[in-house]
Amino acid sequence: MKYIVGNWKSNKSSKEVTFWFEEFAKCISSQKINLNNTTIVVCIPYVYLSLAQKLRDTLSLPLKIGAQDVSPFKNGAHTGEVSAGMVSEYAQYVIVGHSERRNECKEDDAILFEKAARAQEVKLTTIYCMQGENTKVPVGVPLVAYEPIWAIGTGQADTGDNAGKVITVIKRKWNVTNILYGGSVTAKNIKDFLSNESIGGVLVGGGSLDPHSFWEMILNASRI
Ligand code: PGA
Numbered sequence: 001m002k003y004i005v006g007n008w009k010s011n012k013s014s015k016e017v018t019f020w021f022e023e024f025a026k027c028i029s030s031q032k033i034n035l036n037n038t039t040i041v042v043c044i045p046y047v048y049l050s051l052a053q054k055l056r057d058t059l060s061l062p063l064k065i066g067a068q069d070v071s072p073f074k075n076g077a078h079t080g081e082v083s084a085g086m087v088s089e090y091a092q093y094v095i096v097g098h099s100e101r102r103n104e105c106k107e108d109d110a111i112l113f114e115k116a117a118r119a120q121e122v123k124l125t126t127i128y129c130m131q132g133e134n135t136k137v138p139v140g141v142p143l144v145a146y147e148p149i150w151a152i153g154t155g156q157a158d159t160g161d162n163a164g165k166v167i168t169v170i171k172r173k174w175n176v177t178n179i180l181y182g183g184s185v186t187a188k189n190i191k192d193f194l195s196n197e198s199i200g201g202v203l204v205g206g207g208s209l210d211p212h213s214f215w216e217m218i219l220n221a222s223r224i
Pocket of ligand 1: 007147151152153154155182183184185203204205206207
């Protein structure tokens, strides 16, 4: 099973969310492809999770919905926080520890471990982001994404071969079985990553914003 995970980051209006799902539905119905070995996830800003879930269901799309963050706290007096329980009503996946949150929001390992624990308690599947073999990974996270900082949003992707080597080291060091690669993945280079045995899938930022480019990636992945 290979994962193709889109991360919209802090983008889109509700109108644009609707447009994305409707266009993606057109892409899917235009070509029959075998998605049996692929899990497709789109990680969406909190406020659109409910809308996205409704659109996914109405349009019968083979997509899983994910959030991009989660609170380290359970429900209670934590103003502004969105708990794992709340997220789990609308999503099956959650990204924890993206480098943008580590850098811009100063989230450290202690907070991120709490977030991963809260997600695990409600059976949200965590996609735990790390930047290299020295990033600490909580025990038992189901999915990890290796995202070298220099490759994020720069157009300078790693090669499948090199990412595969780093991922092999990370797997051994942190005892995780499924690791995705993220950083400037495009329709052009996706095959290079997905055809590498050590790489469990891709985490795609910019390339997931346009439904047609995201679909093109999925199409190319289906041709490996
Ligand atoms: P990018 O982002 O695909 O735009 O490089 C990847 C990510 O930040 O997850």
